[in-house]
Amino acid sequence: MPNDLFPGFAEHxxxxxxxxxxxxxxxxxxxxxLLHGYPQTHACWHKLAPDLARHFTCVIPxxxxxxxxxxxxxxxxxxxxxxxxxxxxxxxxxVMQALGHDRFSVxxxxxxxxxxxxxxxxxxxxxxxLATLDIVxxxxxxxxxxxxxxxxxxxxxxxxxxxxFPETMIAHDPVYxxxxxxxxxxxxxDLSAFDPRALAHYRESFSQPSVIHASxxxxxxxxxxxxxxxxxxxxxxxTIAAPMLALWGAERKHGFVNxxxxxxxxxxxxxxxxxxxxxxxxxxxAPEATLAALMPFLRAGHERT
Amino acid sequence: xxxxxxxxxxxxxxxxxxxxxxxxxxxxxxxxxxxLLHGYPQTHACWHKLAPALARNHTVVVPxxxxxxxxxxxxxxxxxxxxAKRTMANDMLQLMAKQGFARFAVMGHDRGARVAYRLTxxxxxxxxxxxxxxxxxxxxxxxxxHQTTRDRIHHWAFMAQPAPLPETLIAANARDWIxxxxxxxxxxxxxxxxxxxxxxxxxxxxxxxDRIHAAxxxxxxxxxxxxxxxxxxxxxxxxxxxxxxxxxxxxxxxxxxxxxxxxxxxxxTNLFGARIESGHYIPxxxxxxxxxxxxxxxxx
Numbered sequence: 212m213p214n215d216l217f218p219g220f221a222e223h224x225x226x227x228x229x230x231x232x233x234x235x236x237x238x239x240x241x242x243x244x245l246l247h248g249y250p251q252t253h254a255c256w257h258k259l260a261p262d263l264a265r266h267f268t269c270v271i272p273x274x275x276x277x278x279x280x281x282x283x284x285x286x287x288x289x290x291x292x293x294x295x296x297x298x299x300x301x302x303x304x305x306v307m308q309a310l311g312h313d314r315f316s317v318x319x320x321x322x323x324x325x326x327x328x329x330x331x332x333x334x335x336x337x338x339x340x341l342a343t344l345d346i347v348x349x350x351x352x353x354x355x356x357x358x359x360x361x362x363x364x365x366x367x368x369x370x371x372x373x374x375x376f377p378e379t380m381i382a383h384d385p386v387y388x389x390x391x392x393x394x395x396x397x398x399x400x401d402l403s404a405f406d407p408r409a410l411a412h413y414r415e416s417f418s419q420p421s422v423i424h425a426s427x428x429x430x431x432x433x434x435x436x437x438x439x440x441x442x443x444x445x446x447x448x449x450t451i452a453a454p455m456l457a458l459w460g461a462e463r464k465h466g467f468v469n470x471x472x473x474x475x476x477x478x479x480x481x482x483x484x485x486x487x488x489x490x491x492x493x494x495x496x497a498p499e500a501t502l503a504a505l506m507p508f509l510r511a512g513h514e515r516t
Numbered sequence: 517x518x519x520x521x522x523x524x525x526x527x528x529x530x531x532x533x534x535x536x537x538x539x540x541x542x543x544x545x546x547x548x549x550x551x552l553l554h555g556y557p558q559t560h561a562c563w564h565k566l567a568p569a570l571a572r573n574h575t576v577v578v579p580x581x582x583x584x585x586x587x588x589x590x591x592x593x594x595x596x597x598x599x600a601k602r603t604m605a606n607d608m609l610q611l612m613a614k615q616g617f618a619r620f621a622v623m624g625h626d627r628g629a630r631v632a633y634r635l636t637x638x639x640x641x642x643x644x645x646x647x648x649x650x651x652x653x654x655x656x657x658x659x660x661x662h663q664t665t666r667d668r669i670h671h672w673a674f675m676a677q678p679a680p681l682p683e684t685l686i687a688a689n690a691r692d693w694i695x696x697x698x699x700x701x702x703x704x705x706x707x708x709x710x711x712x713x714x715x716x717x718x719x720x721x722x723x724x725x726d727r728i729h730a731a732x733x734x735x736x737x738x739x740x741x742x743x744x745x746x747x748x749x750x751x752x753x754x755x756x757x758x759x760x761x762x763x764x765x766x767x768x769x770x771x772x773x774x775x776x777x778x779x780x781x782x783x784x785t786n787l788f789g790a791r792i793e794s795g796h797y798i799p800x801x802x803x804x805x806x807x808x809x810x811x812x813x814x815x816x
Contacts, residue, residue, distance in 0.1 A: 357658065361658075365670070365676070369673070369674050372670060379692050380689050380693065381685070383685070384684070384685075384688060
């Protein structure tokens with residue numbers, strides 16, 4: 212476990228009902244929740260955490276079923292609500308509540324980004340500011356799935372196949388699959404952006420059958436209940452009230468929508484954002500540029516002048 | 517090899533050099549020539565229930581596509597042209613020419629159907645009749661309106677990943693993968709519709725690393741050059757003018773498409789349709805119904 216990646220941070224394990232969430236907590240200032248994506252863990256934030264901790268109380272959890280967080284079995288065929296982003300969003304409202312934070316900002320990447328915007332939509336009174344890294348909504352991502360990007364996003368339909376098919380395919384050599392995805396989604400198309408300690412942690416985590424299964428359930432939810440919930444919000448005209456910053460990797464070769472800000476605008480009329488010179492893994496490929504974009508946005512809500 | 521006499525009784529086994537590859541085929545019967553093309557993850561063996569009946573009125577040629585079954589696996593390159601449907605179509609043209617047939621009917625299922633329509637577009641003089649079983653064109657396959665069922669695109673996008681990702685995952689789980697693919701398309705999601713000897717042939721073929729790679733290249737071509745070739749014909753309004761049967765399974769790959777014939781109409785001027793009670797693997801699931809339609813379209 213990479214304690215040395217988060218020096219001075221405390222470890223917490225918090226029950227949320229059907230999940231037990233692991234989180235690192237450190238720093239001082241207004242509360243900030245950092246949510247990782249697939250196929251990673253909370254460790255993806257290790258390059259940003261020291262700087263963020265100087266201004267914020269950082270809460271850095273593993274999503275349910277990922278890393279050291281324990282999720283529900285998720286073994287009901289056809290029902291993937293146990294890994295819906297709505298269920299995960301509720302986890303983090305409860306985690307933050309348990310840590311004494313009724314209202315907080317969220318910085319969220321990849322699958323964690325889907326949880327981030329879901330918290331903002333489901334619990335608008337809880338979210339101070341929302342930043343998403345390299346995503347559009349699940350609904351928009353499916354709508355945009357086409358020839359040009361389906362190859363880049365093959366893992367969406369692949370991981371969403373019924374259990375145990377993708378689990379079986381991955382489990383024979385999980386590290387091979389993990390390393391392939393990590394390198395495929397970076398700008399350099401290799402593993403050089405990842406700290407060896409973080410990489411070792413991802414490999415150890417992703418080698419656990421329970422993590423492989425939970426992450427497949429995450430994508431099964433992403434193919435079923437998550438876009439349905441998104442669509443219901445669109446139909447009802449619900450929008451994200453919190454100030455929102457959308458960042459994305461400018462160097463992604465494929466697999467991402469062309470116009471992220473335009474795609475986000477119906478969900479958040481006041482959304483702002485910019486490309487970062489990076490592949491998909493902004494917090495690890497371009498930590499300084501990511502931090503430079505995040506910090507003014509996050510601190511704007513807390514200037515007392 | 518010991519299973520073959522059971523599946524294609526009285527058929528000859530031939531191996532023909534067509535230039536860059538050798539093509540294995542079973543041939544039998546009497547009458548005008550008819551070429552039968554299999555798909556993925558199968559081999560020529562998928563026609564074993566239909567071939568004997570069709571052989572009563574036709575000289576039936578049942579090959580393995582390049583990279584499949586007992587045909588050879590030529591090296592691939594970054595263009596994926598070695599496994600383009602255009603290249604496979606040319607194999608088939610030469611195979612038939614070497615059998616003495618300059619003009620013939622063709623029926624294809626799945627990947628083989630893509631070769632069949634490509635053959636008809638590229639060599640209109642060579643094809644007398646065409647039957648397309650349970651596909652829409654590669655160009656149409658990728659149109660957003662035909663991607664409503666996400667399951668359907670998963671193996672296309674997966675197999676088109678850069679080498680060696682799908683090769684590595686498939687090789688580690690070959691039988692699981694093949695059986696999952698077959699079950700996915702089969703009626704009731706069970707394997708009981710497949711003859712054990714045919715199933716053995718599929719697994720034997722697709723457990724071989726060279727053939728796993730070849731099949732992935734087939735799909736990489738499907739995501740690149742095949743698509744480009746289709747688009748060129750579509751944009752130029754090149755049409756298939758010979759009588760064409762499009763057959764689809766009631767619970768097959770086109771089950772979610774309201775009117776499969778409407779999808780084919782821009783490609784074909786002489787089009788007939790048949791909705792058959794079946795899953796995707798019609799030649800094995802409901803051979804009698806397919807035979808009836810095939811005989812009517814191929815009737816000399």
